[in-house]
Amino acid sequence: MKFDVVIIGAGPSGLALACALAKTKLKVAIIEKNSKNKFSNPKNDGRDIALTHKSINILKKIGVWKNINTKIISKVKEARILDGDSSNFLHFDHKKTIEDSLGYLVPNQIIRKAIHKKIQTYKKLKFFTKSEVFKICSNNSGSKIYLKNRKIIESKLTVIADGRLSKIREKLGIYTNKTNFNTSMTVFRMKHKLSNNNIASEYFQYNQTLAILPIKKNLSSIVITLQNHESKKFLSLTNKEINLKIENDLKGNLGKMILTGKKYSYPMLTIYANEFYKDRSVLIGDAAVGMHPITAHGFNLNLRGVDILQNEIKKALIKNIDISCENVLKTYDKKFRILSLPIYLATNGIVRLYTNQKPIFKIVRKSLLRLANIARPAKNMIIDRLLLNNS
Ligand SMILES: Cc1cc2nc3c(=O)[nH]c(=O)nc-3n(C[C@H](O)[C@H](O)[C@H](O)COP(=O)(O)OP(=O)(O)OC[C@H]3O[C@@H](n4cnc5c(N)ncnc54)[C@H](O)[C@@H]3O)c2cc1C
Known part of the structure; x- marks a missing residue:
């Protein structure tokens, strides 16, 4: 079986790219190790994704946004960042932007x-489910993809x-810069007596x-990040103990808190x-x-990467050049790296700064927040970063 594009992994990124390419003349296939039911009817994983306006535009462009019931969408009108035990906060307001929300x-x-739902409307997309890829071999014209069920699929x-723990990436010999923060993030929802006023707080x-x-x-959706050993302790607390802990941590800002539903934990x-990119x-x-x-x-960021790649592929089609040639993939690499690297490094830097208990770090973080609050250009830059507006 031969295809122009084969996407390994039917997670949101892989499927978004499939949607973006579905209307081209390309023969596209998607390979997913899980069963069709698992990815067509995904379970709640506790994550509430904060989407930027740019992401919404991409989801509109690929015909996905209209499939999301507007009643389920929540607007973030303001964001507050608080440090330590201080009641001062860095404040962002959508009114300072041209949008109706952050x-x-x-x-x-x-x-x-x-x-x-959108993918299902494209009958020409070919799905291989319950199909785990274990090897890829490339030559000058394309690649052979070997599945564990002994099928071989060819692609240009x-x-x-296939996600952040990608085994295929490893097999291709692409190295990564990895950081294990030894922390876990637990997400869950809580009802509360007082209104959150559409404010996201960190x-x-x-x-x-x-x-x-x-x-x-x-x-509200509550996201708590703790050292791994503390996270285990947190997960063993009773619902009553969690209610009380979060109420106290928030100094009663949202009034009485009540845990609703399950807790989901993710290692960081x-x-x-x-x-x-490598080879093809x-x-x-x-x-x-x-x-x-x-x-x-x-x-x-995933959506921005998908958008850059689909754009480069479509440009290659117009120019009638090979979609898997070095020039096309190199341009994607360059554009996506310029966009993603500063955000990746800044995010890891924020995590390190704000999880370090040493007194000097506490002083630096307090000063930075104060400075950012009064320095308008710095604040505008952070808003642009928050909204990924910087390109
Ligand atoms: C707690 C939490 C909160 C988050 N909040 C936000 C947020 O607010 N905003 C935001 O932008 N992002 C957020 N994210 C990030 C976001 O959820 C992820 O970036 C996104 O889900 C990743 O999608 P993906 O398709 O790249 O990977 P995945 O969802 O991991 O999909 C990979 C797919 O590949 C398949 N696969 C794996 N190996 C193989 C193989 N060998 N052969 C075939 N198939 C294979 C898997 O079964 C899976 O279906 C959050 C993440 C977490 C953990």
Whole structure:
């Protein structure tokens, strides 16, 4: 079986690229190790994805945004960053932008369902499910993709979208810059007595970070990041103990807190690939850049990468040049690196600065927040970074 483009991994990044290429003359296939039901009907994974306006435009362009029920979308009108025990905060307001909000929150499960709904309308896309890739061999004309079920699929361009722990990336010999923060992020939802007023808050406390994402007036998604051993202790607390802890951590800002539903925990390991392409294969999504979720940029960057790649592929088609040639893949690599590297490094820097307990770090972080609050250009730059508006 021969295809022009084979995408390995039917996660949100792989499927978004498939949607973007579906209307071209290219023969596109998607290979996914899980069953069709698992990715067409994804379970709730607790993640509420903060989408930037640029991401929404990309989702509109690929026909996915209209599949998301507007009742499920929550607006973030303001963002506050608080440090330690101080009640001063760095403040961002959508009124300082031309948009109606800083961004929108949508559950990951809903984004995945919406992408899948769109994918189903493209009958010419070929799916290989319950098919795990274990090897790729490339030559001058393309690649052979070997599946564990002994099938062999041929492709001109292979897109690797198998997530941040990508085994295919490793097999291709692409090295990554990895950082294990030895922390875990636990996400869950809580009802609260007082309104969140559509404000997203990030509390950089001295032994944990706590993010409050506004879902409805009296319902928020809570994201708590703790050292791994502390995270285990947190997960063993009773619901009553969690209610009390979060209420105290927030100094009663949202009133009485009540945990609703399950808790989901994720280890914090970030990766950045040293190359985004090799031979006739190209990396997208978390397989290329696996961000720390603290700045909520992971999927937003993935979409920007997908957009850059689909653009380069379409330009190659117009010029009638090979879509997997070095020039095309190199241009994608360069453009996506310029966009993603500063954000990746800055995010890891913020995590290091705000999780270090040494007194000097506490002084630096307090000073930085104060400075950013009064220096308008710095604040505008942070807003641009938050909204990924800088390119
Ligand atoms: C707690 C948390 C909160 C987050 N919040 C935000 C946020 O607010 N904003 C934001 O922008 N991002 C956020 N993110 C990041 C975002 O969720 C991820 O960037 C995104 O889901 C990654 O999608 P992906 O398709 O690249 O990878 P994945 O979803 O990991 O998909 C990879 C796919 O490849 C398949 N696969 C793997 N190996 C093989 C193989 N060998 N053969 C075939 N198939 C294979 C897998 O089964 C899977 O379906 C958050 C992440 C976390 C953990």
